[in-house]
Amino acid sequence: MAGIIVYEGESFENAxxxxxxxxxxxxxxxxxxxxxxxxxxxxxxxxRLINAKKRMYRRMKQGQ
Structure with missing residues (x-):
């Protein structure tokens, strides 16, 4: 879970x-x-198989 501590004097926008x-x-x-x-x-x-194939083609293309 994401959370922050709002410091004294800190603006809402910054928080x-x-x-x-x-x-x-x-x-x-x-x-x-x-x-x-x-x-x-x-x-x-x-x-996942389709994404792996896309990554492989991109890597092959970069190597040329």
């Missing part, structure tokens, strides 16, 4: 900015998006 950074670093929004809908294990394997 909100620090909180958003901590949420982003923790990967909470990415996790929420991933769990928004149930993904069957077969669909997860298929997605």
């Amino acid at each position: 909100l900015r620090r909180f958003r950074k901590s949420v982003e670093r923790a990967g909470i929004l990415r996790d929420v998006a991933r769990h928004r809908h149930y993904e069957k294990p077969s669909e997860r394997r298929k997605r």
Whole structure:
């Protein structure tokens, strides 16, 4: 769980900015998006295989 300590005299905008950074670093929004809908294990394997192929093609293209 992301959380921050609001210091005395700190503006709301600064505290909100620090909180958003901590949420982003923790990967909470990415996790929420991933769990928004149930993904069957077969669909997860298929997605990961497609992503691996894309990465491989990108790496091969960079090597040329």
